[in-house]
Amino acid sequence: MDISTVRKSFGATEVLKGVSLSVPPGGVTVIVGPSGSGKSTLLRTINHLEKVDGGYITIDGRLVGYQVRGTKLHELREKDILQQRTDIGMVFQNFNLFPHLTALENVAEAPLVALRPGDPRRRTTAEVRARALELLDRVSLKDRADAYPRQLSGGQQQRVAIARALALDPKILLFDEPTSALDPELVNEVLDVIRELATSGTTLIIVTHEMGFARDVADTVVFMDQGQIVESGTPQDIFTNPREERTRSFFSKVIEPAFNI
Incomplete structure (x- = not known):
């Protein structure tokens, strides 16, 4: 899956500012970052629950939510969008x-x-x-x-x-803060299921605040802030040796001392 310079605004607020990301088939990509950084919005553009204002997303080379006519993108009919979504499973915060x-x-x-x-x-x-x-x-x-x-x-x-x-x-399974609505003692039973899925070959994209879990399951960790990808890399890269000061600052506040960088 490829996300190419995706932009999204709500009114005057630009939530996604030209985000680009490639997700390899069968990989586990975990997106972390502060609240309001655009993580969940990015996830929702992948299955066209949110329309993009610019850029595009493709899965297996096929545009998500749009088709090309001439030199312009035109949104698909609702029934065709619904059919596309059968390839993109999504697990929401509040079960639904x-x-x-x-x-x-x-x-x-x-x-x-x-x-x-x-x-x-x-x-x-x-x-x-x-x-x-x-x-x-x-x-x-x-x-x-x-x-x-x-x-x-x-x-x-x-x-x-x-x-x-x-x-x-589905070809891709999206998780939007899958444990955020749970009591603390119930979190692990859900994370254990996702850990098992992470070894199954299904492409997973997970937005989470569970940093230890992210480090355990991710092939790629993406750190977002203010609508942009600040940096991405392996869990070792991002958690142990982040390049960017903003990444270091964030993790110094959210990771327990025993797990600190």
Whole structure:
């Protein structure tokens, strides 16, 4: 996936200021930085939940959200944008589960309604439900398949959300602060699931404030501030020997002394 000079403003506030980033297939890219630096907005442009004001994003060489006509980019029709999103799974901060559906039904919903006839991922209802059970088992929740979101803890709801995002076999999986809405004692159960995914070959892009987790799972760490990428590199590069003073300043305030640079 390639992000090329992406800009995004909300009113007079420029949130993304020409961001460029290449994400290799199968890699784990973790984006860190202070609140308001544009991390979540960048994530939302990847699946066109936010339209870009300039630049473009491609996945496997295909533009996200747009097509070229002549010399200009034109936004795709909504149904085509929705179809593109089946290749880009996303796990939100606040779970976003359907409250009237069970855990199993939440995971099975997208494959049943979002995949067009002819899509090689399309399956029968029985096959989709069987796959949904497999995914719930993968996140250690097969025994709660018939539970409704209100009957699950926050950590369990987020694990269902991860299973749901995997149900379409996406090319890329996005995580937007996946533990920020959880009580501290529930954080690790979600991070453990993501750690397992990080070894599975799925392309992951993760926005997080969990610095120890970022260091453990990332192939590439991206540090953002004020709508720009300040620097990127391996966890060793960024956490142990950052080049930029702004990066050093940030980590000196957010990393515990035993983990300090």
